Amino acid sequence: MKILYFGDVVGRAGRDVLVGRLPEIRQRLSVDFVVANGENAAGGFGITEKIAEEFYGAGVDCIVLGNHSFDQKEIMPYLEKDARMLRPLNYPKDTPGRGASAFKIRSGKSILVMQVMGRLFMDPLDDPFAAVEKMLATAKLGKKYDAILVDIHGEITSEKMSMGHFCDGRVSAVVGSHTHVPTADAQIFPGGTAYQTDAGMCGDYNSVIGMEKDEPLRRFTRKIAGGRFTPATGEGTACGIFIETDDKTGLAKYIAPLRVGGRLIECWPETA
Structure with a gap:
């Protein structure tokens, strides 16, 4: 199975490069399943139903969120009905939505996607390791x-x-999100699980993690907030990770970064 994961989509620049380039990318890489992190898609904070439908229309199969899952309040009822959109699994029990969902691809094969949120310098949620362990007991x-x-x-x-080592040999891939900068550690662990610490973002890299530079710089240099963070609007780069799994075991046999558009050096998986 060929899986493509896109890092956090930030604002219009991120949406435009993802939606604009995804059909070409899916075809060129013969991708079976696409996941995108959409938690920053609506003005940098959360996601709306309209944006979600735009992503699905472009070829995204599953949207994952994160600490900004509920910034757009209108998304709560949508989360309840749409099994393709996931918030972190380790939110409290009665939180709207779901943290894991299973999908069938065209060949009839199945894929389970789950998301958890870390607890260090993040919201104090339930233990992500325990949440994953509970899922893997039956999955x-x-x-x-x-x-x-x-x-x-x-x-x-x-x-x-x-988390990658915790899951090694039990899942196809563990991919990090949230920090918006692609890391250079794409690898397959000894047990056969593909891993990369962070996929990066889909957005304008002439920015501070996707946001216009003035406000972050003001806060760092003067310690005074002058307004809201707003997404940068220059040409976006789509950053993602391509993973190919073994049909017999489900473990990874290949992982490579993908970067297209914008300011970063373009990078395609070798299978392209």
Whole structure:
């Protein structure tokens, strides 16, 4: 199975590059399943139903969120009815929506996608490791599911990497999100799980993690807030991760970064 994961989509620049380039990318890489993190898609904070439908129309199969899951209040009822959109699994029990969902691809194979949020320098949620362990107690790779993807949304590289090793051999891939900068550690762990600490973002990199520079600089240099953060509006780069799994085991046999458009050096997986 060929899986493509896109990092946090930030504002209109991120939406435009994702929606504009995705059909070409899916065709060129013969992708079976696409996941995109949409938690910053609506003006940098949350996502709306309209934006979600735009993503699905462009070829996204699953949208994952994060700490900005509920910034747009209108999304709460949509989360309840749309099994393709996931908020972190380790939110409290009665939180709207779901943290994991299973999908069938055209070939009939199945993929389970789950998202958890880290706890270091993030909201104090339930234990993400316990949440994943509970899911994996019954979600068996290569038996119940042909592929399993875990998104860990967090600030700290060590927490994300620990989740990767925690899941090694039991899931197809563990991918980090939230910090908006693509890391250079794409690899397959000894047990066969593909891993990258952060996928980066889809957005304008002439910015501070996707936001116009003036306000972040003001806060760092003067310690005074002058207004809201607003997404940068220059040409966006789509940053993602391409993963290919073994049809027999569900474990990874290839992982590589993808970067197209905007300011960053273009990078395509070798299978392209």
